[in-house]
Amino acid sequence: xxxxxxxxxxxxxxxxxxxxxxxxxxxxxxxxxxxxxxxxxxxxxxxxxxxxxxxxxxxxxxxxxxxxxxxxxxxxxxxxxxxxxxxxxxxxxxxxxxxxxxxxxxxxxxxxxxxxxxxxxxxxxxxxxxxxxxxxxxxxxxxxxxxxxxxxxxxxxxxxxxxxxxxxxxxxxxxxxxxxxxxxxxxxxxxxxxxxxxxxxxxxxxxxxxxxxxxxxxxxxxxxxxxxxxxxxxxxxxxxxxxxxxxxxxxxxxxxxxxxxxxxxxxxxxxxxxxxxxxxxxxxxxxxxxxxxxxxxxx
Ligand code: NAD
Numbered sequence: 001x002x003x004x005x006x007x008x009x010x011x012x013x014x015x016x017x018x019x020x021x022x023x024x025x026x027x028x029x030x031x032x033x034x035x036x037x038x039x040x041x042x043x044x045x046x047x048x049x050x051x052x053x054x055x056x057x058x059x060x061x062x063x064x065x066x067x068x069x070x071x072x073x074x075x076x077x078x079x080x081x082x083x084x085x086x087x088x089x090x091x092x093x094x095x096x097x098x099x100x101x102x103x104x105x106x107x108x109x110x111x112x113x114x115x116x117x118x119x120x121x122x123x124x125x126x127x128x129x130x131x132x133x134x135x136x137x138x139x140x141x142x143x144x145x146x147x148x149x150x151x152x153x154x155x156x157x158x159x160x161x162x163x164x165x166x167x168x169x170x171x172x173x174x175x176x177x178x179x180x181x182x183x184x185x186x187x188x189x190x191x192x193x194x195x196x197x198x199x200x201x202x203x204x205x206x207x208x209x210x211x212x213x214x215x216x217x218x219x220x221x222x223x224x225x226x227x228x229x230x231x232x233x234x235x236x237x238x239x240x241x242x243x244x245x246x247x248x249x250x251x252x253x254x255x256x257x258x259x260x261x262x263x264x265x266x267x268x269x270x271x272x273x274x275x276x277x278x279x280x281x282x283x284x285x286x287x288x289x290x291x292x293x294x295x296x297x298x299x
Pocket of ligand 1: 007008009010011012013030031032033036051064065066067070074097098099100124125126127128241242243246249
């Protein structure tokens with residue numbers, strides 16, 4: 001398990017691949033963007049001429065791509081092009097760390113299984129800072145054996161590695177979490193603003209709610225109100241952190257999943273609508289806690 005093909009070297013994949021290089025893995029890298037590829041090659045990865053060339057020479061394939069359609073086409077190929085599952089050696093472990101729809105993850109896992117290959121969906125939480133620090137949380141879906149086999153490489157790139165269940169379960173668990181996070185962020189924002197509107201100090205109110213029944217992760221670690229907490233995006237003009245555009249993407253995936261399972265997710269649907277509106281107002285590249293401004297801007 002010493003040679004890793006790493007495909008998709010963007011904001012997340014780039015630093016993840018570099019951490020594998022630093023840990024002594026031989027990393028065969030490929031990205032459609034030469035700039036992204038060169039950045040990783042400069043730090044010790046080997047440039048591959050194509051995704052399939054990288055995968056054919058590896059013990060483990062890791063992908064970090066934008067969406068389900070990229071993952072499907074890369075692993076499964078099409079009429080003109082072979083897919084990764086057509087070219088890898090027997091026993092190669094396939095790990096997709098992209099955040100995609102669970103249906104695509106299940107479908108690729110089935111097609112891989114038909115060729116005798118193990119495929120894990122392993123979306124991450126922790127953002128670009130976690131990717132650089134090697135402290136990501138991986139939320140995996142796949143067989144017990146494949147999960148066990150993936151531990152070595154995942155431990156290099158992450159601090160918490162969870163097995164959520166069978167194929168697709170990692171994607172479902174991740175979007176359940178992010179749907180809840182969005183709801184908590186919106187609820188925390190409107191509550192703090194209502195307190196401010198009634199003359200309360202947001203720092204004092206936050207301290208009260210933190211240890212009361214409204215306490216939640218956003219109050220503990222990521223207060224959306226500027227200058228309540230140090231070293232969080234709200235105290236830095238909502239720069240860095242987790243982009244509104246990515247939250248919109250994850251909330252779209254959660255609503256697609258809810259439709260498929262006929263689940264009732266009214267809070268998630270409302271949160272998606274609020275975040276879409278926020279993005280349409282030019283906030284897509286800002287941190288997701290900037291949703292606070294939807295409540296505090298005076299007309
Ligand atoms: P990104 O756009 O920076 O990187 C994606 C990379 O994939 C790009 O460099 C692109 O050129 C490459 N790519 C696309 N199609 C390809 C193909 N067929 N072959 C080779 N390379 C290809 O995106 P990112 O921020 O790194 O996010 C990657 C994934 O991680 C997404 O699914 C995202 O939802 C998820 N994610 C991102 C964050 C974050 O904070 N950025 C956090 C958690 C999860």
